[in-house]
Amino acid sequence: MRESAVGRELGWDVRAVAAGDGAPTPIRAPPRPGSPRGPALQPARRLSPDRLPARLLGPSPAGPNPETPDPMSLPARNTLAIVGAGPVGLEAAAAALERGFDVHVFERGEVGAHPLAWGHVWMFTPWWANVGPAAARLLGREGWTAPPADERPTGAGLVERFLAPLAAAPGLKGRVHEHSQVVHIARRATLKGERAGDPARAGQPFRLLVRDSGGRENFLHAFAVIDASGTYATPNWAGSGGIPARGELYLAPQMSYLCDDVRGLRRARHAGKRTLVIGDGASAATTVLELVQLAAEEPGTAVTWVTRGTGALGGEVADDPLPARAELFAVARALRDGGDPAVTWVGGAEVEGFEYNSATHRYRVALDLDGRARLEEADQVIVNAGFGPDDAIHRELQVHASWATRAPVAVAEALAAGTEPVDAERLANPEPGYFVVGAKSYGRSGAFLLETGYRQVASVVEALAARLSASAAG
Numbered sequence: 109m110r111e112s113a114v115g116r117e118l119g120w121d122v123r124a125v126a127a128g129d130g131a132p133t134p135i136r137a138p139p140r141p142g143s144p145r146g147p148a149l150q151p152a153r154r155l156s157p158d159r160l161p162a163r164l165l166g167p168s169p170a171g172p173n174p175e176t177p178d179p180m181s182l183p184a185r186n187t188l189a190i191v192g193a194g195p196v197g198l199e200a201a202a203a204a205l206e207r208g209f210d211v212h213v214f215e216r217g218e219v220g221a222h223p224l225a226w227g228h229v230w231m232f233t234p235w236w237a238n239v240g241p242a243a244a245r246l247l248g249r250e251g252w253t254a255p256p257a258d259e260r261p262t263g264a265g266l267v268e269r270f271l272a273p274l275a276a277a278p279g280l281k282g283r284v285h286e287h288s289q290v291v292h293i294a295r296r297a298t299l300k301g302e303r304a305g306d307p308a309r310a311g312q313p314f315r316l317l318v319r320d321s322g323g324r325e326n327f328l329h330a331f332a333v334i335d336a337s338g339t340y341a342t343p344n345w346a347g348s349g350g351i352p353a354r355g356e357l358y359l360a361p362q363m364s365y366l367c368d369d370v371r372g373l374r375r376a377r378h379a380g381k382r383t384l385v386i387g388d389g390a391s392a393a394t395t396v397l398e399l400v401q402l403a404a405e406e407p408g409t410a411v412t413w414v415t416r417g418t419g420a421l422g423g424e425v426a427d428d429p430l431p432a433r434a435e436l437f438a439v440a441r442a443l444r445d446g447g448d449p450a451v452t453w454v455g456g457a458e459v460e461g462f463e464y465n466s467a468t469h470r471y472r473v474a475l476d477l478d479g480r481a482r483l484e485e486a487d488q489v490i491v492n493a494g495f496g497p498d499d500a501i502h503r504e505l506q507v508h509a510s511w512a513t514r515a516p517v518a519v520a521e522a523l524a525a526g527t528e529p530v531d532a533e534r535l536a537n538p539e540p541g542y543f544v545v546g547a548k549s550y551g552r553s554g555a556f557l558l559e560t561g562y563r564q565v566a567s568v569v570e571a572l573a574a575r576l577s578a579s580a581a582g
């Protein structure tokens with residue numbers, strides 16, 4: 109049986125997901141977990157068993173029991189698994205390479221899957237803030253031409269001009285495994301409740317259940333894990349109190365929960381139609397603004413904009429240092445307050461229920477306005493009510509999340525105190541060697557910016573390197 113290139117390179121068991129045929133995969137929005145709207149897996153790209161080393165395929169029935177910890181089979185101490193090949197996960201990988209880690213990145217979709225899913229949206233931040241320092245050093249060695257520092261990319265531009273070349277750069281190439289979903293993470297042979305808060309848990313490696321695009325599953329091991337899996341694939345529900353409204357679970361697959369490209373890819377769904385947009389953050393503001401632009405091009409296009417509040421929009425920052433974000437909210441507020449006849453604003457509303465009439469192909473949305481019932485009809489519904497972390501992958505680890513935001517608790521405390529949560533101490537969990545970084549570290553807060561994520565991973569990689577040196581010395 110042949111060993112793959114990655115298999116030869118590694119001292120640990122990541123090879124099951126290392127092989128891909130490199131075939132292009134269509135860009136598409138990530139599925140909502142648990143939703144019939146989309147499969148959890150990308151189209152099958154079959155891994156031939158003869159491309160996998162024998163160790164990968166698991167022991168034969170007569171072989172050793174893989175559940176029994178075998179000190180001889182421990183991965184190297186410098187093994188580091190990163191979940192998510194978004195901008196922060198890749199920056200972490202570039203920084204970890206510099207510190208001599210045997211690093212591998214597991215990506216459920218393709219590199220930059222989330223910015224690709226909002227690919228038409230212009231970022232608020234310019235290139236100088238969007239390129240991480242370790243990534244810039246790695247790409248710089250490859251003769252990469254940095255985009256103009258003060259220009260702003262779209263989500264797709266971020267991937268095409270930066271993330272894709274970064275993942276393909278020598279050094280990282282072969283270490284970024286697309287279409288490899290981390291389904292669960294545990295400590296090998298150690299239950300969540302065992303040795304609670306005890307640093308001795310670090311004696312066992314993490315055990316990752318990873319699923320490839322063909323649905324095949326393997327266990328991979330590493331002594332440290334950085335979870336940079338983002339939040340864009342787990343949007344919040346529209347219903348009052350954050351739980352689904354009546355009918356929402358059933359209708360979610362045919363509504364949208366993402367930043368849809370209403371003037372491009374999804375134009376036909378919205379042109380000449382009434383779209384009901386729910387939410388008051390930057391995503392909702394962007395959607396409403398784009399629908400208004402569509403209305404100028406396509407007569408009959410209209411928007412019903414439903415928000416919970418009636419004052420400032422969610423995500424508005426006083427004296428905003430990012431002019432593009434300040435401008436978006438200024439325009440959105442003007443639209444909300446009657447600035448364009450295409451927009452009908454319904455403020456102070458809680459969403460109670462959705463119905464869909466399959467004869468008229470229209471939705472009826474039940475709202476509660478401070479005790480007063482109101483019904484709105486629309487052809488399409490876009491819910492942009494924010495995003496939150498998917499805690500399922502680390503459910504069996506000792507991760508201490510805030511009951512209010514679902515961010516790691518010390519990060520939530522820092523955010524509540526108005527401090528930027530970037531130091532490894534705050535990002536650390538009771539689970540030694542497990543760090544949540546990037547957009548996911550902010551829990552349900554939408555205020556995360558890449559610059560913060562890059563500072564986070566610099567600090568985390570530094571802490572992991574110090575831990576490695578200490579264990580080598582001890």
Ligand SMILES: Cc1cc2nc3c(=O)[nH]c(=O)nc-3n(C[C@H](O)[C@H](O)[C@H](O)COP(=O)(O)OP(=O)(O)OC[C@H]3O[C@@H](n4cnc5c(N)ncnc54)[C@H](O)[C@@H]3O)c2cc1C
Nearest residue numbers: 192194195196216222231232233290337338546547557558
């Ligand atoms: C519309 C929009 C515009 C934004 N504009 C800006 C901006 O202008 N400037 C700025 O600084 N920030 C912006 N942000 C915020 C933030 O920087 C981005 O969300 C950014 O993509 C976060 O990077 P990340 O690496 O933390 O996570 P993500 O980019 O979300 O990457 C996470 C990756 O993990 C993968 N993944 C998820 N689960 C698994 C799993 N179980 N196994 C394997 N892989 C998994 C996903 O497929 C994804 O590729 C914006 C966000 C949105 C939604």
